[in-house]
Amino acid sequence: MDENHRILIIDDDPEVRNSYRQILALHEDPDRTNTEALMQAGARLFQDESKSSDRPANSAYDLTLVENGEAGVAAVKASMESGRPYALAFVDMKMPGMDGAETARRIWEADPAINIFIVTAYSEATPDQVVRSTGRDDLFYLRKPFTSQEIRQFARCLTTQWSLREDQKQMAAELEGANEGLEERVRERTRAVEQSEAELKTTLKQLRKALNAAIEALAAAAEARDPYTAGHQRRVANLARAIATELGLPKDDIEAIRMAGAIHDIGKIRVPSEILNRPGKITEVEMQLIRMHPEVGFEILKLIDFPWPVAEIEREHHERLDGSGYPRGLKDGEILMPARIIAVADVVEAMTAHRPYRPALGLDAALAEIEKNRGILYDAAAVDACVRLFREKAFQLSGEAALEA
Numbered sequence: 001m002d003e004n005h006r007i008l009i010i011d012d013d014p015e016v017r018n019s020y021r022q023i024l025a026l027h028e029d030p031d032r033t034n035t036e037a038l039m040q041a042g043a044r045l046f047q048d049e050s051k052s053s054d055r056p057a058n059s060a061y062d063l064t065l066v067e068n069g070e071a072g073v074a075a076v077k078a079s080m081e082s083g084r085p086y087a088l089a090f091v092d093m094k095m096p097g098m099d100g101a102e103t104a105r106r107i108w109e110a111d112p113a114i115n116i117f118i119v120t121a122y123s124e125a126t127p128d129q130v131v132r133s134t135g136r137d138d139l140f141y142l143r144k145p146f147t148s149q150e151i152r153q154f155a156r157c158l159t160t161q162w163s164l165r166e167d168q169k170q171m172a173a174e175l176e177g178a179n180e181g182l183e184e185r186v187r188e189r190t191r192a193v194e195q196s197e198a199e200l201k202t203t204l205k206q207l208r209k210a211l212n213a214a215i216e217a218l219a220a221a222a223e224a225r226d227p228y229t230a231g232h233q234r235r236v237a238n239l240a241r242a243i244a245t246e247l248g249l250p251k252d253d254i255e256a257i258r259m260a261g262a263i264h265d266i267g268k269i270r271v272p273s274e275i276l277n278r279p280g281k282i283t284e285v286e287m288q289l290i291r292m293h294p295e296v297g298f299e300i301l302k303l304i305d306f307p308w309p310v311a312e313i314e315r316e317h318h319e320r321l322d323g324s325g326y327p328r329g330l331k332d333g334e335i336l337m338p339a340r341i342i343a344v345a346d347v348v349e350a351m352t353a354h355r356p357y358r359p360a361l362g363l364d365a366a367l368a369e370i371e372k373n374r375g376i377l378y379d380a381a382a383v384d385a386c387v388r389l390f391r392e393k394a395f396q397l398s399g400e401a402a403l404e405a
Contacts, residue, residue: 004062005159006079008089010072010103011119012096017065020090023148024061024155061155069098073106076114086114087162088155090142093120093130101133108136113165115158117142138292140285154285160272161289168269168296172303179304232349235397237261239386240345242395244338246385256308257338263310264317264342267297291326294318309336317342320377340379344370344386347378352397363390363397 009020064086066072072091079085089107093100104116117140118130131137140158142150240261244254268276271293275286282290294315301311316339319325321332325343351366367387374383389395 004060005087005162006062006064006084007155007159008072008075008086008114009063009065010067010069010089010095010100011065011092012067013092014067016092017067020151021063021065023151024063061159068095069100069103069106072103073098073110076107076110080111085111087159088115088117090117090119090151093118101130104130104139105134105136108134113162115140115162117154117158119144119146140288157272157275157286157289161270164270164272165296168300172300176303232353233262233265235353236264236342236345236349239349239389239395239397240338240342242389243341243345243382243385246389246393247341247381249337252308253338256306256310256313257341259306259308260310260313260317260338261342261345263297263301264314264346265293265297266300266314267293267295269300270296291318295327309338312336313338313342315339317346319343321379322376324377337379341382344378344382348386349397367391 007024009017011017011020064075066075069091072089076086076089089104091100091103091107095103098106100118100120104118107114107116119142120130121144127139127141130139130141140154142154237258238261241254241258244257249257268290271289275282275289294317298311298315301314304310313336315327316330316335319328319330319335319339320343321335321340323329323331347370348363348366351361351369352363354360367390370378370383370386374380390397
């Protein structure tokens with residue numbers, strides 16, 4: 001985006017507001033990591049907040065700092081009217097008048113897409129209490145005292161996430177427009193040949209080809225940001241299709257599984273590449289971002305009029321039979337069969353491939369994992385079909401030799 005990301009700070013303490021301003025204006029400073037030091041520095045550097053600019057000259061962000069929830073809600077409404085929405089808001093939980101939870105709820109009424117961080121002391125509120133107050137469970141939490149490194153890291157990750165989400169909206173709109181154009185061409189061709197059955201079959205074939213090309217483009221866009229998983233979606237799609245065929249599913253269901261498998265990780269477009277490609281341990285906040293990718297993919301794919309429930313299948317591919325999966329914690333009978341099949345294929349492919357945080361574990365380990373959790377995490381029929389493919393029918397995955405029967 002051409003303009004700096006906009007960040008809203010809502011806190012009744014002027015020293016804390018000035019500390020935020022200093023943190024988000026400067027580069028990493030290991031000697032200034034605790035809240036007390038930052039407050040003192042902010043008090044010295046910003047004696048009169050009302051006379052200083054919201055955006056320091058070297059700031060990477062366009063900051064707005066307000067002292068209460070009412071002013072924060074008004075700022076968000078004004079930003080939406082001007083067409084320059086905020087990417088992120090840091091909201092203090094305990095403030096005079098409107099508290100942080102009510103402020104978050106009213107901000108989301110004005111702008112559902114903004115990322116919100118509730119900043120709270122241990123004694124002020126629990127995450128469950130805030131969730132009940134706001135009606136949403138996608139809040140982020142930061143406990144006091146916080147460090148400058150935490151604030152900068154969260155600001156960088158969540159503003160990047162917000163930008164990617166805005167780009168996704170544009171990409172989905174363009175894809176939908178292309179799909180509408182294809183449908184219009186189909187109608188024109190059909191009228192020209194007086195609804196000829198032969199011409200209709202040809203047109204449908206062309207539409208399917210165009211749809212496949214669009215799906216491949218989406219898959220390539222996701223994998224381009226994560227070189228360690230390049231080809232992962234294609235391999236998962238091929239294995240999932242083979243499992244579905246082994247189970248004797250109808251051809252139409254098999255095609256749905258193949259297509260959904262080819263783009264099952266499209267939602268990772270929203271996850272910053274620095275997290276996807278990091279060789280070290282992933283933090284809890286970063287894991288929250290990664291676990292959002294099935295819902296993100298659903299939001300993208302639901303805008304496309306597929307002949308199958310591709311969006312729903314994509315959203316459920318990380319669900320598990322015992323309810324331990326995500327994003328919705330679905331259980332056995334609530335999970336679509338195509339999603340169960342893709343889940344098995346996804347686990348097997350992922351374990352046999354190298355990742356930045358671990359080497360490949362091998363096919364033996366992958367098959368042992370799904371057999372161990374057969375009927376617990378993974379669909380029993382899908383597991384049995386997958387094992388037969390490798391052990392009895394010499395199915396090849398990424399050049400991995402099949403196990404002997």
